Amino acid sequence: MEQYEREAVEAVTTRPPHPYNTLAIERITPVIGAEVSGVDLSKELSAEQREEVGIAFRDYHVLVFRDQSLTPEDHMRFAGSFGELRPVDPPPPEGDPHILEIRTTSGAANAAGNGWHADGTADADPSLGSMLYITEIPEPGCGGDTMFANMHLAYEMLSPAMRSLLDPLTAIHDGAQAFQGYTPPEGYVIPRSEHPLIARHPETDRKLVYANKAYTSRIPQVSPQESRALLDMLFDAIACRPVLHCRVRWTPGTLVFWDNRCVQHHAIYDYYPYARYGQRVAINGGPVKG
Ligand code: SIN
Numbered sequence: 001m002e003q004y005e006r007e008a009v010e011a012v013t014t015r016p017p018h019p020y021n022t023l024a025i026e027r028i029t030p031v032i033g034a035e036v037s038g039v040d041l042s043k044e045l046s047a048e049q050r051e052e053v054g055i056a057f058r059d060y061h062v063l064v065f066r067d068q069s070l071t072p073e074d075h076m077r078f079a080g081s082f083g084e085l086r087p088v089d090p091p092p093p094e095g096d097p098h099i100l101e102i103r104t105t106s107g108a109a110n111a112a113g114n115g116w117h118a119d120g121t122a123d124a125d126p127s128l129g130s131m132l133y134i135t136e137i138p139e140p141g142c143g144g145d146t147m148f149a150n151m152h153l154a155y156e157m158l159s160p161a162m163r164s165l166l167d168p169l170t171a172i173h174d175g176a177q178a179f180q181g182y183t184p185p186e187g188y189v190i191p192r193s194e195h196p197l198i199a200r201h202p203e204t205d206r207k208l209v210y211a212n213k214a215y216t217s218r219i220p221q222v223s224p225q226e227s228r229a230l231l232d233m234l235f236d237a238i239a240c241r242p243v244l245h246c247r248v249r250w251t252p253g254t255l256v257f258w259d260n261r262c263v264q265h266h267a268i269y270d271y272y273p274y275a276r277y278g279q280r281v282a283i284n285g286g287p288v289k290g
Pocket of ligand 1: 102112113114119130132145146265266267268280
């Protein structure tokens with residue numbers, strides 16, 4: 001690793017851990033993700049629990065809560081304690097408009113989210129975070145893990161010269177890219193937005209790469225060829241650097257809460273021809289801060 005890459009990792013790994021009163025935290029890797037125990041999400045959290053979950057979310061970006069038994073109302077109450085619930089877009093044909101079913105049927109050709117992305121980045125005000133509650137895992141009892149990647153570290157591990165080049169740029173996020181191979185519902189207005197390419201987290205002000213392969217189509221300040229080369233370089237850096245990643249192995253009754261502002265995720269479809277099922281609730285965010 002280059003000196004600047006080592007410094008980027010050390011800045012995270014040498015940070016003193018927060019002393020929690022109401023939760024137990026077990027980190028998944030030194031730089032991203034934590035298993036959280038001591039919380040029953042079927043009950044309203046105390047003010048102290050809610051505050052400590054918020055601190056863990058800020059520090060680890062991906063929180064894994066196991067052995068939960070949740071109704072859709074419990075799921076939405078927990079999500080709602082972090083902000084306004086985000087309606088599913090396009091709206092689901094039936095059921096609560098805030099609950100997205102993540103369903104892979106037996107023998108499906110693909111699974112939703114099988115590629116690096118963050119949720120809803122083509123919207124003018126993208127999502128703060130998502131909570132996925134998985135109740136059915138593939139029949140062999142394995143497969144269907146989800147990978148997460150730390151976009152702060154993706155930025156901090158770029159060379160200082162590359163960071164200076166990217167810092168002032170913006171990027172177009174185009175919802176049409178996510179519909180490739182599918183027809184959007186009639187009357188659906190496909191979202192398209194321009195955001196800073198290098199954003200700042202609204203709570204910590206820490207910089208991060210805000211570009212993902214599913215939605216980001218173009219850097220408008222440079223030529224199409226330069227834009228393609230820069231985006232491919234970023235997408236490769238995100239996908240091909242395991243140091244940025246953590247991987248969650250699901251068990252039925254696991255809820256994972258991730259920060260869409262500084263994390264990308266990839267739902268791995270390695271369980272054909274088996275089924276998998278869960279429900280996702282997302283939380284509204286605000287404009288992306290440059
Ligand atoms: C998604 O939100 O992209 C789905 C994640 C998953 O199914 O693990």
